[in-house]
Amino acid sequence: MGGxxxxxxxQEAHDYALxxxxxDALMMLLxxxxxxxxxxQLRKGIEALxxxxxxxxxxxxxxxxxxxxxxxxxxxxxTEELGARMARVSAxxxxxx
Amino acid sequence: MSHTHDHEHAQPRPDLDDTMTxxxxxxxxxxxxLIEKGIVTADEVRREVENMDARTPANGAQVxxxxxxxxxxxxxxxxxxxxxIGEIGHDIGPMHLVVxxxxxxxxxxxxxxxxxxxxxxxxxxxxxxxxxxxxxxRVVREPxxxxxxxGTEIADDREVRVHDSTADMRYLVLPMRPDGTDxxxxxxxxxxxxxxxxxxxxxxxxxxxx
Numbered sequence: 001m002g003g004x005x006x007x008x009x010x011q012e013a014h015d016y017a018l019x020x021x022x023x024d025a026l027m028m029l030l031x032x033x034x035x036x037x038x039x040x041q042l043r044k045g046i047e048a049l050x051x052x053x054x055x056x057x058x059x060x061x062x063x064x065x066x067x068x069x070x071x072x073x074x075x076x077x078x079t080e081e082l083g084a085r086m087a088r089v090s091a092x093x094x095x096x097x
Numbered sequence: 098m099s100h101t102h103d104h105e106h107a108q109p110r111p112d113l114d115d116t117m118t119x120x121x122x123x124x125x126x127x128x129x130x131l132i133e134k135g136i137v138t139a140d141e142v143r144r145e146v147e148n149m150d151a152r153t154p155a156n157g158a159q160v161x162x163x164x165x166x167x168x169x170x171x172x173x174x175x176x177x178x179x180x181x182i183g184e185i186g187h188d189i190g191p192m193h194l195v196v197x198x199x200x201x202x203x204x205x206x207x208x209x210x211x212x213x214x215x216x217x218x219x220x221x222x223x224x225x226x227x228x229x230x231x232x233x234x235r236v237v238r239e240p241x242x243x244x245x246x247x248g249t250e251i252a253d254d255r256e257v258r259v260h261d262s263t264a265d266m267r268y269l270v271l272p273m274r275p276d277g278t279d280x281x282x283x284x285x286x287x288x289x290x291x292x293x294x295x296x297x298x299x300x301x302x303x304x305x306x307x
Binding site for chain 1: 117118120121122123124125126127128129130131134136137141142145146149150191211212213214222224225226228229230231232234235243246247264
């Protein structure tokens with residue numbers, strides 16, 4: 001990415017949603033003393049996303065996609081349980097906070 | 098800048114927390130599975146979010162202001178940042194940190210071209226623009242033009258050094274103390290030091306005289 005052509009820099013900031021801050025927290029916990037995965041793994045997973053996915057996804061969407069792939073690769077989660085849980089969460093709607 | 102433009106920016110962006118997007122569903126599913134498997138606890142996730150929310154550029158500003166008023170601290174800060182920053186009660190986390198001193202001859206600016214590595218223990222979460230494709234692509238090739246977009250004009254005869262962060266190596270810019278601040282206390286100095294000056298896209302300006 002360094003050195004590629006690009007336009008003006010958008011300096012506007014947005015407030016992170018709670019789910020985004022939780023993605024951040026999960027990554028810190030998993031890459032900290034637990035050593036379930038590393039920051040390098042997170043980055044490799046993000047770089048492995050297709051170019052159009054990279055550009056259409058938001059920052060923490062890329063993080064959760066990469067983090068989840070790493071957990072699947074490591075066998076910490078299975079695709080079956082993840083799929084079932086996502087269906088359940090989706091059907092239920094947002095959790096109370 | 099037109100009145101209309103200012104008005105549009107007066108409202109914070111909604112955080113869309115009431116919509117269940119695909120990736121938000123994924124986050125909740127992964128988190129609940131990790132909790133059930135005993136890999137993390139709900140309380141740990143909550144505390145991690147709170148700890149990160151509490152880290153702000155004010156932490157880095159304290160470090161900078163101390164270095165401005167205490168030359169021994171400044172030497173220790175450059176020689177062994179982790180230890181010096183620990184002296185004043187801040188943790189820099191598990192990563193290596195390099196402190197880059199701005200001088201009359203050199204201006205430093207930091208980027209992470211690979212992703213978004215950042216001294217988050219001292220500055221909080223990185224701003225959106227730091228993570229943007231535009232900043233990461235351009236600052237390594239045309240740093241002076243990028244700095245100009247942030248309102249920073251670096252004299253032609255002053256060297257600009259761009260530092261590319263990695264997962265294990267983070268950078269903090271130690272900006273130059275502005276002129277006209279001799280009478281200020283350490284706390285008053287710290288209040289002048291903004292986030293962007295510690296990334297290196299701006300310089301610290303003296304307080305306005307009234």
